[in-house]
Amino acid sequence: MTIDELKNVKVDKVVDARGTSCPGPILAAKKAIAEVGKGQVMEVLASDTGTQKDIPAWCKKTGHEFLGLIDDAGTFKLYVKRAK
Numbered sequence: 539m540t541i542d543e544l545k546n547v548k549v550d551k552v553v554d555a556r557g558t559s560c561p562g563p564i565l566a567a568k569k570a571i572a573e574v575g576k577g578q579v580m581e582v583l584a585s586d587t588g589t590q591k592d593i594p595a596w597c598k599k600t601g602h603e604f605l606g607l608i609d610d611a612g613t614f615k616l617y618v619k620r621a622k
Contacts, residue, residue: 539606550578556585563589574620582616
């Protein structure tokens, strides 16, 4: 998705993992995905740069769809659509 599309995507759950370092953001995402329905979108907020690689890799491993990320002045907004 483009950045404009990501800015307009309907987010069903926001996970704020800012201020935590690896593995904090990925653990928060794993826990929160259970609260999101199939086809819904979760936004993960993170300040750890490693999250940019960790979340897409986790999505690939679990089958969820990684929609993209926005770097908003040091806060990474990563978007995941629950697949199952």
